[in-house]
Amino acid sequence: MIGAALVSSAAAAATAATSTAPEITPRIPEFSGDPIRDTFTVLLVMVGAVMCFAAGVGLLRFPDVLSRLHAATKPQVLGLLAITADVAVSTPTVGNITLAIAIILFQSLTAPISAHMVARAAYRTHHVRHDLLIRDDLLNREDLQQP
Amino acid sequence: MLAVVIVITVLFGAGALAAVYRIIKGPSLLDRVIASDVLVATVMCALGAEMALNHHADNLPVLLALAMFAVLGSISVARFMAKQDDA
Numbered sequence: 001m002i003g004a005a006l007v008s009s010a011a012a013a014a015t016a017a018t019s020t021a022p023e024i025t026p027r028i029p030e031f032s033g034d035p036i037r038d039t040f041t042v043l044l045v046m047v048g049a050v051m052c053f054a055a056g057v058g059l060l061r062f063p064d065v066l067s068r069l070h071a072a073t074k075p076q077v078l079g080l081l082a083i084t085a086d087v088a089v090s091t092p093t094v095g096n097i098t099l100a101i102a103i104i105l106f107q108s109l110t111a112p113i114s115a116h117m118v119a120r121a122a123y124r125t126h127h128v129r130h131d132l133l134i135r136d137d138l139l140n141r142e143d144l145q146q147p
Numbered sequence: 148m149l150a151v152v153i154v155i156t157v158l159f160g161a162g163a164l165a166a167v168y169r170i171i172k173g174p175s176l177l178d179r180v181i182a183s184d185v186l187v188a189t190v191m192c193a194l195g196a197e198m199a200l201n202h203h204a205d206n207l208p209v210l211l212a213l214a215m216f217a218v219l220g221s222i223s224v225a226r227f228m229a230k231q232d233d234a
Contacts, residue, residue, distance in 0.1 A: 028149050029152065029201050030148065031148055045155055045199055049158035051192070052163075052192050052193075053158040055165075055166075055185045056163070057162075059168075059181070059185060060165045068178060068181050068182075079188065079192045080195070083191070083195030083196055084195060090198070090200075091198075091202055096207060099211060104214075106215045111218065113218060117222045118177055118180060118221060120225070121177060121225040121226070122175075125175075125177075127175050
């Protein structure tokens with residue numbers, strides 16, 4: 001009798017647990033229904049993703065610091081431009097468009113600064129492959145050349 | 148939509164993995180700096196893609212902060228790098 005009661009209470013607890021447990025189903029994003037906006041959203045997201053992938057491939061394949069720097073600036077400016085324009089197209093409110101413009105402005109202000117500083121440090125620490133350069137405007141600066 | 152999500156996940160993931168490989172492997176310090184910049188840009192693009200596909204805009208302030216301050220690290224490393232540093 002007691003065992004049956006235990007089993008029944010265990011079964012009740014089990015049913016209670018299954019009924020209160022949240023159902024875990026992966027939530028797939030939905031299209032908004034507007035075909036023009038959905039086309040732009042998918043197109044711009046794909047542009048950003050391809051830019052990030054291209055930067056990864058460039059980091060793996062390119063031979064020296066300057067050419068890797070060239071590959072790295074693609075997602076920093078073009079990919080982020082596509083993605084923030086995508087957010088502005090996907091949820092077009094005044095606040096979102098203003099923030100997107102601010103993001104693009106600050107990123108395009110700061111990305112060239114860091115690229116310039118990294119390239120300058122690469123030249124001064126002799127991490128540049130001179131056999132790959134077509135023209136080197138700093139060749140007349142003896143203080144920057146390799147001893 | 149599921150196909151789009153899978154494709155962009157693979158592309159972002161491959162880009163981020165390549166950047167992490169270059170951070171670990173990279174022959175010079177500047178290669179690691181460039182690769183970490185690419186990793187930050189990939190994270191920003193992934194956050195924005197999630198916002199665009201789910202039709203919300205909660206992460207836009209995060210993107211703004213990253214766009215303003217993510218360069219400080221690479222600038223300071225490049226500026227104060229020792230001249231004879233080969234690592």
